[in-house]
Amino acid sequence: MSEIAGSIWWMIVALGVLVTFHEFGHYWVARRCGVGVLRFSVGFGKPIWSRRDRHGTEFAIAPIPLGGYVKMVDEREGEVPAERLGEAFNRKPVLQRIAVVAAGPIANLLLCVALLWAMFVIGKEDYAPVVGRVDGIAQQSGLRPGDRIVAVDGRAIATATEAVMGLTGAAMDRRDVQLRVEDASGNDISRRVYTSRLPAGFDEQDVTGALGLRWQFTVEPAEVRQVRPGSPAAGTLQVGDLITAIDGQAVDTADTLRPLLQKFGARGGEVMVEVEREGSRLALPLQPQRMTDPDTGAEFWALGIALGRGHAPAYDALQRYGPLAAIPVAVRQTGQLAADSLGMIRRMVTGHASLQNVSGPVTIAKVANASADRGLTWFLQFLALLSLSLAIVNLLPIPVLDGGHLLYYLIELVKGSPLSERAMAAGQFIGLAILAGLMGLALYNDILRPVI
Template identity: 65%
Template sequence: MSDLVGSIWWMIVALGVLVTFHEFGHYWVARRCGVKVLRFSVGFGKALWSRRDRHGTEFVIAALPLGGYVKMLDEAEGNVPADQLPHAFNRKPVWQRIAIVAAGPIANLVLCVALLWAMFVVGKEDYSATLGSVNGIAAEAGFQPGDRLLRIEDDRIATWSDALTVLTRYALDRQDVEVEVQDTDGATHTRQLPLSDLPPSFDETNVAAIAGLDWQHRRVPAVIERTEPGSPADGLLLPGDQITAIDGTPVYSFSDISPLVQKLGGTQSAKNGSASMVEVDRAGVRHAFEIRPARTRDPRSGTEYWALGIAPPSKLEPAPYDAVQRFGPVAAIPVAFRETGKMASDSLGMIRRMLTGHASVKNVSGPLTIAQVANATAKRGVAWFLFFLALLSLSLAIINLLPIPVLDGGHLLYYLIELVKGSPLSERTMATGQYVGLALLAGLMGLAFYNDILRLVT
């Protein structure tokens, strides 16, 4: 299945599941409150399939799978026969209308917990938060290759995904963090990571790398694929050699080589022609060669740098997972609730930061990004796709509860005002609110599409 077809298919599956649950929440509570439901539609536009039940509700699957709706008997929608007035939505007490409207987001919240429970029972494989290489402010703070992150402030870290989420949160707030790590000898240390020292403007999707933390599973092995003809390494190093050290400094990944070579090139000895000792593992046998780095010019940028003349592996297999979050059916219940709470707190915190300018609005994503992530997580397995569905379901619940007319949160705002005021808002006021809500929603959707397209282009 191509990425394009896979993205479209898995987005349809994801939205179909989430919209169905959301609208079922409205439908189920409306029926319990005695409201007549005229139509339950998954999707918009032309009906591809429909069926009417004994209560007169038409169930529809429509052509455009980007949403759905529940249409109820309501005098605001048209004339209602006198004998049907007791079953009209607008004739119900305000607390029942609140319950019906709130039921959609609540259904998504319940679904989020259920999906996370299923994910933990299946077992979500991931990578441990183990460092592969360290530089920048992380190196200055004492972090070492092989350190495994156990805790950041009060957050326990089980995987690198956990670490990225927590680090991003504190980085956006420019807050230094206390990090508990376990080194390669098994000893535990507490180190201070000064995230307040990050540049004024930084890529919010790449906080760990900017702080100088690179993960072990993302390391490119220091294995030579080829040597450049006429380079310092030509005739000495062979394809398949793994560099293990340069002048006594251990090399863990290919990215470690260039800084060491630049450092050696910057010394007086290298300028005078002295060689550096390069240690390699060749088919299990250790070899050491004296190699003199050469000054090389980048043909694209024109900048000069020191080089050995070796190329990294061009094709790499993904590193095997070394961490898994799995619980029994009973133990997974409280874990799912805690994870839902943590995800909700992070999502609300990101919205707050975007509103206050502490986070970029580039974090707003639209259907193109959703489709890509749906396809990517589906490829990674059932547990990852369940996690994606849970996150999307929670996001749908939060967005729908925003106090924007047109959304469920806007209607809830109207009804809360009605409770305080003692009477419904005027039709003119509600109509004005609807126009404002449509404008805000259109702006939000436009921003999401813009960000999606910008990501694809760049």
């Protein structure tokens, strides 16, 4: 399946699952409150499939998979027969209306917990938060290769993904962060990372890179992956050779080899390349050659080889729990993710985080496809995050969203009477304008900015 087709397919699957649960929450509570439900639709547009149950509710699937809705008996939506007035949503007590509206986001919140529970029971594979290379701020903060991060600001960390989330929040808040690390010798040490020193406009999508921190799993070994025909290495080095030293200076990664080649190439003459090949250690003389980067035009010394694995390294961290033990872990993780999401919204509103973090359907589709490619547990985590985001966004006090309706009903509960139709109409207009702005920003971030 191509990347485009895969992105579209997995986005449809994701939104189909999440919208179905969201609308089922509204539907289930509405029925318990005696509200008549005319239609339960997944997707928008003319139904491509539908059926009616014995209660007269039409269940439908429509071709535009970007949402869904539950249509209830409501005098504000059209004329209601006298015999069904008792089922009208608008005639129900305000607390029942609040319960019906809140049920959708609550269903997504519960789904998030269920998906994370399934992920932990199956076993979530990830990478260990072990430092591979440091420079810049990370080095100034005392981090060293081999350090394993075990806590960020007191929050226990088991994976590199969790560590990145903690560091990103601190960086956006412009505050230093306290790390607890276990060094290569097993000593428990506290490190203070000076994230407040990051320059204005740093890449919020790559905080670890801006700090000068590279994880161990991202550090490429100095293993020969390709030998270019006609290059200095042709006929001498072989695919699979692990370069260990150049003229007696140790080489532990691909990054350490490149500057050594520039140094010895500029000196002139041959260099002695030490390699490990099929269990044997060899010393091979080679003459670095001056080459030109076809993209930038920059000249550099090289041997004519490509280094690295050529594939993603194997996962080295696993989060797995039994069915009962996974329940509190999933609940705790949902709480942490909710706090992080609300923190991101707060930062964007206050200007501490870039609005580039607002994503739309294109980004959702790409992430859906990428997570599906990485395996079931990664896709379950993606669904959980998206379900939680749907719950939080729907609870924002923006008219036309569930949160806007809840705001209306809470005002009604306080003042003892509904808002006027004029006030609600004005709120709907404002809500549509806000949503249009957010959708435009999301599409800009998705499509236009990468082109510019």
